[in-house]
Every structure is written in C-alpha cells, then in structure tokens.
Amino acid sequence: MNPVTLSTIGLAMGLFGGMLGIGGSLIMIPALVFFYGENQHLYQASSMICNFCVASASLLAHRKARTLVPEVLWRMIPMAVAGIVAGVALSNIPFFAGKNSYLLARLFGGYLAAVAIYNAARMSRRPAPSSNVSNPGAYQTPLLKKISSGIGLLTGLAAGLLGIGAGSVATPLQQFLLRLPLTQAMSNSASIIVGIAWIGAVYKTATLPQHGIAVSDSLKIAAWIIPTALLGGFVGGHLMHLLPRWVVRGLFIAVCLVGAWKLLTVSPAA
Numbered sequence: 001m002n003p004v005t006l007s008t009i010g011l012a013m014g015l016f017g018g019m020l021g022i023g024g025s026l027i028m029i030p031a032l033v034f035f036y037g038e039n040q041h042l043y044q045a046s047s048m049i050c051n052f053c054v055a056s057a058s059l060l061a062h063r064k065a066r067t068l069v070p071e072v073l074w075r076m077i078p079m080a081v082a083g084i085v086a087g088v089a090l091s092n093i094p095f096f097a098g099k100n101s102y103l104l105a106r107l108f109g110g111y112l113a114a115v116a117i118y119n120a121a122r123m124s125r126r127p128a129p130s131s132n133v134s135n136p137g138a139y140q141t142p143l144l145k146k147i148s149s150g151i152g153l154l155t156g157l158a159a160g161l162l163g164i165g166a167g168s169v170a171t172p173l174q175q176f177l178l179r180l181p182l183t184q185a186m187s188n189s190a191s192i193i194v195g196i197a198w199i200g201a202v203y204k205t206a207t208l209p210q211h212g213i214a215v216s217d218s219l220k221i222a223a224w225i226i227p228t229a230l231l232g233g234f235v236g237g238h239l240m241h242l243l244p245r246w247v248v249r250g251l252f253i254a255v256c257l258v259g260a261w262k263l264l265t266v267s268p269a270a
Contacts, residue, residue: 003224005035010050010225014232016255017054017165019239019248024054024229025164026112030259032221033105038266040101040108041204041211044091044163046221048201051165053226055193057233062187069184072174075145076152076188077195080166083153084200087160092207101211102268108162109263115168116256119249122175147177155192160200165193168256182245 009031017024025047032043062068096104151173159166167189174185205218 001036001221001224006221006224007228009035010228011232013050013225014054014057014229014234015236015239016251017051017058017167017229017233017236019058019236019243019251024051024233025162026168026255026259028225029105029108029163030262033266034262038102038105038268039213040096040104040163041091041208042213042217042221044104045201045204045208045213045218046225047163047165048159048197048204049218049222050225050229051193052197052201054229054233055165055190055197057230058236059187059190059194060234062190065183065187067183067187068191069180069188072148072178072180073188073191075148076155076170076192079149079152080156080159080192080196081199083156083158084160084196085156085203087157087162088200088203088207089160090157091161091163091204092210097211099268102266104162105263105266108164109260109266111158111162112168112256112260112263115172116253116260118172119253119256123246123249123253144178151177152192155189156196159193159196160204163200163204165189165197167193182248186248 009028012031013024013027016027025044028047028050029040029043032039032046091104151170154173155166155170158164158169167186170189170192171182171185174180174188175182178185180188205215208215208218
C-alpha cells in the first residue's frame, strides 16, 4: 500500500471525522476499498485503531467548548463497551468469513444510505425542540436513563460489527430520542468513540489471524494513517464549532452517500 495514499486518507479521515463527530471510518473504509479492493476484516481492525486517535484529538476541542453532556455519557459508555465486544464477536462468525467478508461492506453501505436519508429528511423540516442541556436533572428520569443505556448498547454493537466510529449511530439517536442539540450529540459521540474504540481495536486485531490476515498488516496501515488523521481530527474538531449547522449536516450527508455507493457496489475479494 502506498504511504502517500494512506497519509492522504488519514488527513481526510481526521478532518471529516473530527468535524462530524463520526470517528472517521465512514471516510477511511470506503477509501481503502476504492484504492485497494475489498478486505473488510483488515480495514475494520485498522479503522478502530485510527478512530480512537481521531476522536481523542477532536475531543480536546469539544471539552474546551464545554459541549459534552456527562449525565448522558456515563449511562451510554458502559453499555457501549459491552456492545462493541459483542459486535466484534458477531463480525467474526463463519457467515462473514473468507470471501463472504464483502457482506460486511455491503451491510455497512446499506447503513450509510439509511443514515443519509434520515439526515436529509431532517434538513427539510423544522427542528424539534431540544432539551435544556444546562439542566443536569433533565436526563435523570428513569425512562431517559434506560434510553441512554440503549443508545450506548446499539452504538457499541454497530461499532464492533461494522468497524465504524459509532458517531453515525450515536449522534442521530441522541438527537431523536434524547432531543440533544446536534453539537452536544456529536461531542458525546466523540467521547464514546474514545471510550470504546481501543477495546474493539485490540479485540478485532487479535482475531485477524483466523481470517488469514497478519496482525502487522493492520498496524502498518494504522501507522501511516494516524499522524495525518490526528492533525485532521484536531482541525476538524474546531471547525465543527465554527461552521453553520446546515453546512455540517450537508457534509455529513454527502460523506454518507459517497461511502454507501462504494460499499454497496463492492465485489468479493479475489
């Protein structure tokens, strides 16, 4: 794999991942498929490593902007940990083994298309009233505690199964079910990624040999992508708080559509 290409992918991954609170897999995995063909298990392991680094860089900007909602996070993160372990285990079942690994890519592509459609629909209608994030007690009702835990579980499961940073799951669910403003939802998503991506990365990378892939292959990809991804993630995390909301959402939709097209049309590895 060409180091220049990987470094460029890393810069784009970090920039969009930090700006959109998505970790960067929505950029990285489709880009790797575009340049190097289908190898989903390898790409998922590498992306989980990179997701942790990108989200860590962007989280600094979110903390500075004070847009995190701890009352929601401490419910979501523990369940997300359980979810990502279960998701990685599910991705390693025989159904997705060998040449069938392309099915994970198509599943990922289908999910991206659904996310793009959902966000496009939200742009065309009046925003729903958001919760008062300045009131800590707003998220302490028994129902919202359960909803926060459920979002965490679904987020972790999707992250482990598809190798995504989970922002594309956690962000819309927080908006829709918890009525969190977009900025707070994206900031929380970055925090979740930091809390769980390293677990998925260790687990997925350790199981690569059962798919005939060397652990070193994943580490080499990550080593070339991480430096530029860190730079992009830091810049992107600041841009999220500077750009108008419609611009951020429009970019998010565009990224999802391009990634969906590439992954839904992927062919099995030779």
